[in-house]
Each structure stands twice: as C-alpha cells, then as structure tokens.
Amino acid sequence: MNTTGEVVADPADPVPGLDIEIWSDVVCPWCYIGKRKFEAGLERFRELHPEVPITISYRAFQLDPTAPPGVSQKVFDVYVKKFGGPERAQEILDRVTKEARGVGLDFDMDIAQRANTLMAHALLVLADKVGLQSELSERLMRAYFCEGEAIGDPEVLVRLAGEVGMDEVEAAVWLDDNAGAAVVAEQLEVAADLGVGSVPTFVFNRSFGIPGAQTQEYFVKVMERLAANAQLET
Numbered sequence: 001m002n003t004t005g006e007v008v009a010d011p012a013d014p015v016p017g018l019d020i021e022i023w024s025d026v027v028c029p030w031c032y033i034g035k036r037k038f039e040a041g042l043e044r045f046r047e048l049h050p051e052v053p054i055t056i057s058y059r060a061f062q063l064d065p066t067a068p069p070g071v072s073q074k075v076f077d078v079y080v081k082k083f084g085g086p087e088r089a090q091e092i093l094d095r096v097t098k099e100a101r102g103v104g105l106d107f108d109m110d111i112a113q114r115a116n117t118l119m120a121h122a123l124l125v126l127a128d129k130v131g132l133q134s135e136l137s138e139r140l141m142r143a144y145f146c147e148g149e150a151i152g153d154p155e156v157l158v159r160l161a162g163e164v165g166m167d168e169v170e171a172a173v174w175l176d177d178n179a180g181a182a183v184v185a186e187q188l189e190v191a192a193d194l195g196v197g198s199v200p201t202f203v204f205n206r207s208f209g210i211p212g213a214q215t216q217e218y219f220v221k222v223m224e225r226l227a228a229n230a231q232l233e234t
Contacts, residue, residue, distance in 0.1 A: 015053060016230030018054045019205050020055065020203070021058075026117050026141050027063060031199050034214070042219065044220050048224070049224070058134070058137045060191075062118065070115075071115065072113035099213075108145070112148060122175060122178070122184055126171060157175065194209065
C-alpha cells in the first residue's frame with residue numbers, strides 16, 4: 001500500500017487469471033452457436049486485457065445419454081419424437097440453422113446424424129491431455145452439424161482426431177479401452193453439483209456460471225468484471 005492508501009500491485013506478482021470451463025455436448029446446436037459467440041467475446045477481451053491469463057476446458061454433458069451407442073439416427077426424426085411432431089421439429093431446425101448462419105456457421109441439419117456422444121466426450125478427455133481439446137471440439141461439431149459425420153462411430157472419431165493432429169493409434173486404443181469413461185462420469189457429476197442443467201454453460205473460476213448462447217458483448221462484460229474482482233481480492 002502506498003502513502004495515499006491505494007493498493008499497489010507488485011510487478012512480480014502474477015496477474016489473477018480466468019479459468020473457464022465450458023459444459024457442452026457436441027450435438028447441441030446452441031453449444032456450437034454459443035461457442036462462436038464466446039470466442040468472439042474472448043478475442044475482444046484479450047485485445048483489451050492481454051495481461052490476463054486464461055485457461056479454457058471443455059466438459060462433458062449429454063443431451064441424450066440414453067441414445068444407443070454406435071447407432072446413428074436422422075436428427076429430424078429425433079426432433080420429431082422429442083418435440084411432438086414434424087412441424088415443430090422443422091421449426092426448431094430452421095431456427096437454429098438461421099441463428100448459426102448469423103455467426104458464420106453453415107449448418108446442414110438435413111444430413112446431421114444424431115448419436116450417443118459418450119465416446120466423443122471420452123476422446124475430448126484425451127485431447128485435453130495432449131493440448132488439442134479446443135481443436136477437437138471444433139472439429140467434432142463441424143463434422144456433426146455441417147458434414148453429416150457419424151460422431152458416434154469410433155472409426156470416424158479416430159479419423160477426426162487425426163485431422164487435428166492427434167495420434168490415431170493412441171486415440172483408437174483410448175476408445176477401445178474405454179479409458180476416458182471415468183473422467184467423463186466425473187465431469188457429469190460435477191455438472192450436477194454445480195447445477196448445470198442445460199448447455200452450453202460457461203463456468204468461470206468455479207464461482208460464476210453463464211447459461212446459454214449469450215452475446216459477444218455480454219461475455220466481455222462478465223470477463224472484465226470477474227478479472228477486476230480477482231485483482232481486488234489479491
């Protein structure tokens with residue numbers, strides 16, 4: 001503290017950072033849309049506050065954990081059953097496609113194949129270990145929403161992992177051994193403990209959560225407020 005009573009930071013002290021965990025599912029359209037909006041906000045925040053260290057992790061959430069493993073279904077058929085008929089299903093698909101277009105995403109829901117996402121989340125655990133989680137998350141979502149890939153098929157998952165620079169043999173063994181299942185289960189439990197009931201949900205420093213695909217401006221405001229509060233607490 002200086003003579004005026006103001007707290008003066010020691011240049012040698014580390015700047016408080018933001019630890020951001022994103023609970024999402026790779027077959028959730030609002031997760032992909034929200035990802036784009038968050039990324040835009042994050043880019044702007046980093047321009048304004050390059051000194052603030054930030055870590056980002058993707059955490060598992062399953063919209064439909066009861067979906068049969070390894071079986072793909074047309075997303076339209078799934079939505080018809082879930083939302084009560086073809087008209088409502090088409091309305092929702094048209095809406096998310098329009099919203100996606102607004103953030104630069106070209107959804108093709110006519111070819112999207114809904115599947116159980118447990119193996120995809122397990123592979124994201126491995127991607128986190130090798131520093132490629134963000135890249136794999138993006139690739140899985142693009143594969144599902146834009147390319148009609150069967151993201152519940154282990155062979156497809158291994159190929160997509162290789163496309164972002166992961167070792168395909170390691171990825172195949174990881175999935176075959178079900179090595180990430182315990183971590184995924186733990187993440188699902190943490191989500192429940194934190195009250196994450198819908199996705200996307202962005203959790204900052206395990207103390208503040210934002211549900212939904214918020215605007216770029218809102219993400220910037222939240223990060224600025226949390227960063228400022230962290231500095232005051234140090």
